Amino acid sequence: MYENPRLLIDSSNPPEAGSVVWRSPSNIAIIKYWGKYGIQLPKNPSLSLTLASSFTDTQLEYEFKDEAHGGAIDLDFFFHQQPNEAFQAKTQAFLESLIPVFPFLKQLRLTIRTGNSFPHSAGIASSASAMSALALCLCSLEDTLFGTLQDSAEYDRKASFVARLGSGSACRSVFPHAAVWGETSLVSGASNEYAVPVGDLIHETFRELHDDILIVSSDEKAVSSRAGHALMDGNPYAESRYAQAKQRLSVLLDAMKTGDLESFGKIAEDEALTLHALMMCSNPSYLLMQPGSVAIIEKVREYRAATGHPLYFTLDAGPNVHLLYPGEIIHEVRAFIEDELKEYCENGRVQEDWVGEGPEEM
Numbered sequence: 569m570y571e572n573p574r575l576l577i578d579s580s581n582p583p584e585a586g587s588v589v590w591r592s593p594s595n596i597a598i599i600k601y602w603g604k605y606g607i608q609l610p611k612n613p614s615l616s617l618t619l620a621s622s623f624t625d626t627q628l629e630y631e632f633k634d635e636a637h638g639g640a641i642d643l644d645f646f647f648h649q650q651p652n653e654a655f656q657a658k659t660q661a662f663l664e665s666l667i668p669v670f671p672f673l674k675q676l677r678l679t680i681r682t683g684n685s686f687p688h689s690a691g692i693a694s695s696a697s698a699m700s701a702l703a704l705c706l707c708s709l710e711d712t713l714f715g716t717l718q719d720s721a722e723y724d725r726k727a728s729f730v731a732r733l734g735s736g737s738a739c740r741s742v743f744p745h746a747a748v749w750g751e752t753s754l755v756s757g758a759s760n761e762y763a764v765p766v767g768d769l770i771h772e773t774f775r776e777l778h779d780d781i782l783i784v785s786s787d788e789k790a791v792s793s794r795a796g797h798a799l800m801d802g803n804p805y806a807e808s809r810y811a812q813a814k815q816r817l818s819v820l821l822d823a824m825k826t827g828d829l830e831s832f833g834k835i836a837e838d839e840a841l842t843l844h845a846l847m848m849c850s851n852p853s854y855l856l857m858q859p860g861s862v863a864i865i866e867k868v869r870e871y872r873a874a875t876g877h878p879l880y881f882t883l884d885a886g887p888n889v890h891l892l893y894p895g896e897i898i899h900e901v902r903a904f905i906e907d908e909l910k911e912y913c914e915n916g917r918v919q920e921d922w923v924g925e926g927p928e929e930m
């Protein structure tokens with residue numbers, strides 16, 4: 569939908585070399601996206617909270633090169649200051665796939681320097697922050713060269729669209745606080761092509777929520793999300809799952825509008841367990857929780873029953889447990905993590921995060 573063959577640099581008037589830099593956060597889905605079709609289009613709408621302390625910084629340097637229309641993308645890539653062949657190849661392929669959207673890319677020599685605020689092998693998904701940071705850089709580059717993205721809503725929409733092509737869930741990281749991705753009549757303007765911001769629709773409780781990520785294991789994921797989504801195609805529960813996600817989104821949005829933490833927490837936990845259950849009954853089957861994940865979940869439930877504190881968990885497609893809670897109980901929760909949960913974390917590792925203001929141009 570954003571293909572634009574006219575976005576080409578006039579070689580008789582080439583731009584000066586320059587660079588753009590973005591910092592973009594990860595996000596944690598409350599309603600999970602699991603199952604896709606076409607080019608990274610979701611089978612159900614999802615809703616996520618935008619995080620703050622887990623982010624990627626990406627600098628995109630560009631320089632006009634003479635051999636215009638040369639075809640391939642000319643890219644040097646550095647991850648934490650080091651060349652990284654695997655990331656370079658992935659990024660190169662992604663940029664090549666984007667030539668219809670940004671035809672000027674083949675007229676430039678590009679250097680990407682990128683790095684995360686969290687250790688690469690921390691078991692924290694970095695594709696959402698990495699792909700959204702890159703998408704924002706590409707939109708900034710387009711705007712610098714052509715002035716075509718002056719309208720900030722249009723800018724964000726295109727950045728979200730491009731991020732989605734890189735990694736579905738990345739499209740939600742473009743917006744502060746919270747975002748919905750996927751067609752639904754519940755949110756005006758919602759689309760399968762890009763996410764839309766919903767931070768303004770929700771109660772301030774959720775704009776200030778904490779998310780402490782308990783790293784149970786930093787091992788590489790047992791199943792890539794690409795393979796995981798594909799497994800939904802043969803899953804006997806797929807259709808009822810998609811209907812369930814739509815129905816839960818409606819309940820969740822009401823809870824988030826009114827500040828109903830209890831209903832929010834119930835859905836967050838149900839969604840996490842549903843995601844894992846779907847993987848357990850896929851063919852082949854995957855069991856992505858580890859004994860430590862299960863122990864933490866049980867402890868959180870006991871803690872809630874004993875204290876009445878609104879502490880809830882969610883999980884991504886892996887063993888690490890995200891603990892969601894409001895700032896009022898931070899001291900109690902941190903003490904609980906220290907005393908009872910850290911023993912299940914790899915090297916006692918916890919990434920403290922919270923709902924954030926979205927990406928920043930640096």
Ligand code: PMV
Pocket residue numbers: 596597599600601602614695735736737738793794843884885
């Ligand atoms: O964006 P992907 O393809 O890595 O898929 C992400 C899937 C989950 O993280 C499990 C759920 C979600 O909505 O973020």
